[in-house]
Amino acid sequence: MDRPPAAALRLDATVSGHPAGVLDAAEQAERRGMDRVMVPETAYDPFLQLARAADRTSRVELATGVAVALARTPMTLAYQAWGLHAASGGRAVIGLGSQVKPHIEKRFGMPWDRPAARMHEYVHAVRAIWHSWQSGERLRFRGDFYTHTVMTPVFSPDPVPAGLPRILLAGVGPRMVRTAGAVADGFIGHPFGSVGHLTAQVLPLLAEERARAEAGQAAWTARPFEIVGQVLTATGRTEEELRANRAALRERLAFYASTPAYLPVLAHHGWEGLHEELHRLSLRGRWAEMAALIDDEVFDTFAVSGGVEEVARTIHGRFRGLVTRVSVSQPDDAAPALALDVLEAVRALG
Numbered sequence: 001m002d003r004p005p006a007a008a009l010r011l012d013a014t015v016s017g018h019p020a021g022v023l024d025a026a027e028q029a030e031r032r033g034m035d036r037v038m039v040p041e042t043a044y045d046p047f048l049q050l051a052r053a054a055d056r057t058s059r060v061e062l063a064t065g066v067a068v069a070l071a072r073t074p075m076t077l078a079y080q081a082w083g084l085h086a087a088s089g090g091r092a093v094i095g096l097g098s099q100v101k102p103h104i105e106k107r108f109g110m111p112w113d114r115p116a117a118r119m120h121e122y123v124h125a126v127r128a129i130w131h132s133w134q135s136g137e138r139l140r141f142r143g144d145f146y147t148h149t150v151m152t153p154v155f156s157p158d159p160v161p162a163g164l165p166r167i168l169l170a171g172v173g174p175r176m177v178r179t180a181g182a183v184a185d186g187f188i189g190h191p192f193g194s195v196g197h198l199t200a201q202v203l204p205l206l207a208e209e210r211a212r213a214e215a216g217q218a219a220w221t222a223r224p225f226e227i228v229g230q231v232l233t234a235t236g237r238t239e240e241e242l243r244a245n246r247a248a249l250r251e252r253l254a255f256y257a258s259t260p261a262y263l264p265v266l267a268h269h270g271w272e273g274l275h276e277e278l279h280r281l282s283l284r285g286r287w288a289e290m291a292a293l294i295d296d297e298v299f300d301t302f303a304v305s306g307g308v309e310e311v312a313r314t315i316h317g318r319f320r321g322l323v324t325r326v327s328v329s330q331p332d333d334a335a336p337a338l339a340l341d342v343l344e345a346v347r348a349l350g
Contacts, residue, residue, distance in 0.1 A: 006321035008350055011343040012036040012228060014065060014327045015336065017044040019052075025336060026053035030060040032340050033347065036093065038065030038327060047080040054088035062088050065228075065327070066097035066170045066188060070118065071108040074125035074146050081165055082130065082157050090162020095188050095228075096123075097170035100261055116175035118145050123167055123183040127220070134159045168226060173264060177202050181209030183218075186226030190265075191329040192256035194301050195318050197268040198229070203322075229323035232303040233330055235311045235338050246305050247291070248331035253302055254290035258282040269301065308338070312345030320349075 013034040015025035022039065029037050037053065037060050039046040050062040062084065069077060077096075085092035098104075098119055104112045121143040132139040132151050139151040169180035170188040180187040187206055189198060206227070214221045234249040236242030256262050257271075258278035266275045274293060281290050299305070304314045319326055326346065328339040 007324075009316070009320055009323070009346060010035045010325040011347060012038050012063070012065070012325050012327040013340060013343065014038045014040065014230070014329060017042065017046050017049045019044060019049060021336075022049045022053055023056050026050075026060070026062075027056050028337075029340065030057045032344060034060055034340070034343060036061040036063050036325070038063045038095065040065050041067045047084050050092070051084050051087050054084065054091065057088075059091075061091050061093050063093035063168075064095045066095040066168075068099045068103075068108070069096040069122055070098050070104050070112065070115065071110055074122050075129060075148055077122075078126045078129040079157075081126070082133065082160070085160050085162070085165045086157065090160055092165045093168065094165050095168045095170060097188075098176065116173075116179045119169065119176065120179045120183055121145050123169070123179075126167065127164065130164045133157050134164060166223065166226075167220075168228065172262060174201070174205055177205045178209045181206035181225075182213055183220075185220055185223050186228065186324075188228040189230055189323070190262070191230040191232045192253070192262050192302060193230075193265060194269065195322065196301075197265050198322065201264070201268055203227075224324075226325060227323040228325045228327060229319050230327045230329050231315050231319070233311055233315075233328045233339070233342060234303060234305040234334075235308050235330075235342060236334075237308075237338070241335075242305070242307070245331050245334050246299075248333060249303055249305070250294045250299060251287075251291045252331065253294045253299060254278055254287075255282075256302075257294070257298070258290060265302075271298065274298065308341045309345055311342050312349060315342070316346050316349045 011034050013029035015037055017039040026037050039050055046064040046067055081094045098115045101112045104110050125141050125146045125148060128141040129148055133156050139148055141148040166185040168186040168188050169184040171177045171180050172190050210225055234245040236245050257266055257275055263275050278290050304311050328342050330339050
């Protein structure tokens with residue numbers, strides 16, 4: 001997989017999956033020319049909310065960004081995704097992530113072991129199920145983690161003319177990154193990332209594994225491989241709004257930097273000590289002190305801030321030719337329209 005050509009960036013609007021606002025958000029994203037709407041899995045099921053949005057939109061792609069794969073069996077996920085794909089006329093894109101061990105075991109009550117190997121098989125299992133529905137062929141999937149060999153006609157959904165949905169995988173560590181390159185249609189970068197880490201640690205692994213899949217003539221490699229860059233952003237229409245969003249984003253950066261799963265990103269920049277200090281404070285519940293440890297160098301490495309046009313120029317300069325798509329990740333209380341303003345400004349830059 002070669003680096004994406006310096007084509008215009010595709011624009012993905014990440015919207016809250018809250019039932020009260022998702023329909024208006026999806027309509028607005030489509031009206032303003034976004035290419036895809038992404039709904040994360042937090043407090044609400046993204047498949048349900050995206051299926052609702054399918055009835056209020058006609059063009060924009062509808063993506064989970066991301067759904068927790070290992071909280072579901074491949075069959076459960078396959079049904080949810082296929083239902084969204086059918087309801088939207090073939091516009092579904094299935095972004096998947098593994099989540100971390102405590103959530104899988106203690107929140108969802110599901111098994112956790114060898115997550116990268118399990119995800120590798122999981123994607124194959126889902127595609128095998130979809131192929132059975134699409135083609136009418138007998139389902140025969142047997143793996144180390146999952147077995148799916150029963151599919152009677154009454155339980156088999158109708159084929160979808162658009163073909164199988166694309167599957168994108170999110171990852172941070174090298175094993176999951178390799179898995180994405182090996183079996184997925186694309187990779188979703190975590191918002192807590194940097195251009196340096198992406199270039200040195202992520203893209204080479206994706207390229208290596210994708211090349212193997214292409215050499216093996218894997219069926220899914222007929223589609224171009226997507227790389228989604230999620231960009232932590234603080235902007236505002238006034239100085240007061242910008243200050244508030246910068247402060248909130250600094251707090252989020254402190255949280256991410258305190259989390260052991262994201263240590264490899266900090267380690268790439270030689271900031272292991274920052275992680276250790278933030279992690280100690282987080283274990284003591286001293287959240288208010290943590291944001292002060294995120295200095296301007298760290299902030300500017302992992303986030304983009306400023307006026308709308310300034311932010312758009314920075315995103316365009318950093319990511320065009322490096323990724324195929326970008327999405328803006330804002331503080332929770334930031335006005336949703338600001339993210340669309342930034343993405344529209346990115347598009348204007350070509």
